[in-house]
Amino acid sequence: MVYSKQLIFRTEGYCHILKITEVITDFLQSSSIRNGLVTIFSRGSTCGITIVEYEEGVLKDLQNALEKIAPVNSFYEHDRLQGDGNGFSHVRSALMKPTLSVPVIDGELALGTWQEIVFIDFDNRNRDREVIVQIVGE
Amino acid sequence: MVYSKQLIFRTEGYCHILKITEVITDFLQSSSIRNGLVTIFSRGSTCGITIVEYEEGVLKDLQNALEKIAPVNSFYEHDRLQGDGNGFSHVRSALMKPTLSVPVIDGELALGTWQEIVFIDFDNRNRDREVIVQIVGE
């Protein structure tokens, strides 16, 4: 069986990190799937999905690490050619990827105690973001 | 139901980025699957699969970022021990991973407007590359 749902999140850009575990859990519980795989997929090319301990310090550290990997104020060919000013966003998204899969066991996400699923908006402005949650299982 | 297909791509190495969305879409449409999960998996240890806006500037920016993370001309233990000269390729591949999953909804990949699936060859020479596309669904 396969169940899919579209979610919309309002984000603020510049590495805004949103905890989305609860809304995924809600969808899982509304389905009849007890065992299978949940995939969380962002439909934007300037986003990432990952898992992190949702603690203020860790979030800041992750943002700092991404700023080191692809700084906001650096030269990007994308900005020169397209003028969008979000070259850093595309690089961060390609490196982190907009997709993540988590097993479901006995009707629950197989997350550890401190693991939270997060959506990261790498863009340089406020946006409405579309995320697909899909469950394949039985 | 599960469908798998082997694809072969000719690549040029040194962060050559190939758009492979169309060939995956073709395979999906030839299957009878309407809803499920597509996984794209490269069978080489010097490759990566990701999603990116396929725009000349972004591709160059991504290549520059990877060159910063694991420079071609740096010291690698792999090169010292094995003499392959592609230590940078293995590091980039382990960090980016050779696998990616995308939901299928109503017979279509759930990609956003600007999202393209790409194969990145991190190696230091021309090669034929094997990629498995697999669809699990109904």
Added chain:
Amino acid sequence: MVYSKQLIFRTEGYCHILKITEVITDFLQSSSIRNGLVTIFSRGSTCGITIVEYEEGVLKDLQNALEKIAPVNSFYEHDRLQGDGNGFSHVRSALMKPTLSVPVIDGELALGTWQEIVFIDFDNRNRDREVIVQIVGE
């Protein structure tokens, strides 16, 4: 059909890299699944799962690259706020992600000759680590 198994690994921290391909293959062969998708998921927020050529030099190069991305001896907000001393571990885990999916074809993992599935422990101490292996297929 969906099969899941819990695995426990003893790890040493500080980017300890464990090859876990064999134990996943063993579980796959004990199931009746011939075609489908295996997901390997670590239930800790200071771990990563990836694929790498398991060669002494490559492993060292990967450890060096991660040390450059999120150095052990750097300032982390997580350490300031929580005092755990493992801020670098959380950053590395969020960037690398604790999940990986590999296709199964004709009862075998679709890995290339040199590809090995590895668990990486980013933490700063010895631990018992829990990994979920799940197979969805037919």
